Amino acid sequence: SYELTQPLSVSVALGQTARITCGGNNIGGKHVHWYQQKPGQAPVLVIYRDSYRPSGIPERFSGSKSGNTATLTISRPRAGDEADYYCQVWDSGTVFGGGTKLTVL
Amino acid sequence: QVHLQESGPGLVKPSETLSLTCTVSGGSISSYYWSWIRQPPGKGLEWIAYIYYSGTTNYNPSLKSRVTISLGTSTNQFSLKLSSVTAADTAVYYCARGQPSSGYYPYWGQGTLVTVSA
Numbered sequence: 001s002y003e004l005t006q007p008l009s010v011s012v013a014l015g016q017t018a019r020i021t022c023g024g025n026n027i028g029g030k031h032v033h034w035y036q037q038k039p040g041q042a043p044v045l046v047i048y049r050d051s052y053r054p055s056g057i058p059e060r061f062s063g064s065k066s067g068n069t070a071t072l073t074i075s076r077p078r079a080g081d082e083a084d085y086y087c088q089v090w091d092s093g094t095v096f097g098g099g100t101k102l103t104v105l
Numbered sequence: 106q107v108h109l110q111e112s113g114p115g116l117v118k119p120s121e122t123l124s125l126t127c128t129v130s131g132g133s134i135s136s137y138y139w140s141w142i143r144q145p146p147g148k149g150l151e152w153i154a155y156i157y158y159s160g161t162t163n164y165n166p167s168l169k170s171r172v173t174i175s176l177g178t179s180t181n182q183f184s185l186k187l188s189s190v191t192a193a194d195t196a197v198y199y200c201a202r203g204q205p206s207s208g209y210y211p212y213w214g215q216g217t218l219v220t221v222s223a
Contacts, residue, residue: 001166033209035150042199042213043150049207086150090208093163094140094152 004087004097011103018074020100022087025068030089032070034063037084037099046085047072077104107132109200109214117194117221123187126177127200127214134158134181138203140210141174141185143196151196155203156183190221 005023012018022032032050035043045054047063050070060075074081082104087097113125127139140155154164154174164172173186187194198219202212 031207031209033207035210037150042216043210044213045209045211048204048209048211054211088150088209093165094142094155094203094208094210096150096152099149 002089002091002095004089004095006085006087006097006100008098009101009103011105012074012077013105014079015076018077018081018102018104020072020074020085020087020102022070022072022097023068024070024089027068027070027089028065030091032063032065033088034061034072035086035088036081037086038082043086074102077102079104107202107212109202109212111198111200111214111217113217113219115218115220117190117219118223119191119221120189123185123190123194123219123221125185125198125200125217125219127183127185129181129183129202132202134176134183136205138205138208139174139183140201140203142199142201142210142213143194144199144216145193145196153185153187153198192221195219195221 034047036046037043051063062073084099086099108130110128117123135158138155141153156174171188197216199216200214201210
């Protein structure tokens with residue numbers, strides 16, 4: 001079965017740039033989507049089809065792909081961006097990465 | 106605005122069947138995928154199954170032998186049954202609307218915690 005690999009945690013200082021990676025075999029041939037989940041809440045879609053932002057998602061969230069890795073970039077993150085982030089693809093069904101906890105220092 | 110709401114028992118005994126219903130409001134069930142996704146306490150997201158509005162289904166291979174997803178008797182409902190549950194099935198269960206062709210989920214229910222315990 002298809003697997004997506006994310007780092008368990010990422011820390012970033014206020015004013016810097018956070019990058020969360022998602023690795024998978026031939027991920028370049030798939031659309032990658034990203035979700036933000038805060039404690040006790042349902043996931044929220046922040047990036048779809050690699051790099052598109054849904055309405056209402058701030059411009060500081062962006063997505064990209066290179067080789068076998070997709071990246072969610074959060075520019076100048078705020079304290080309120082602290083959350084778990086999950087990548088997801090479609091591969092004969094839905095596949096989620098293991099999730100990355102983002103800490104804003 | 107599309108709204109999804111999960112409903113069902115919050116406590117299920119081991120070896121019994123977990124049954125949940127998702128009610129969709131603010132939009133038609135047509136032309137989309139409808140999924141169940143779960144999250145054990147402190148762990149990540151796990152996709153369980155989807156059903157297309159036409160009735161086509163697909164299941165996570167790891168759960169396929171125990172899962173049934175179906176469209177509800179009401180036109181804007183779909184349901185999940187998970188049989189022979191154990192404590193490992195304790196989780197928050199979410200229903201979500203999937204976008205065809207790319208398979209992303211713009212809409213999620215709030216989730217419902219199901220605990221498996223005697």
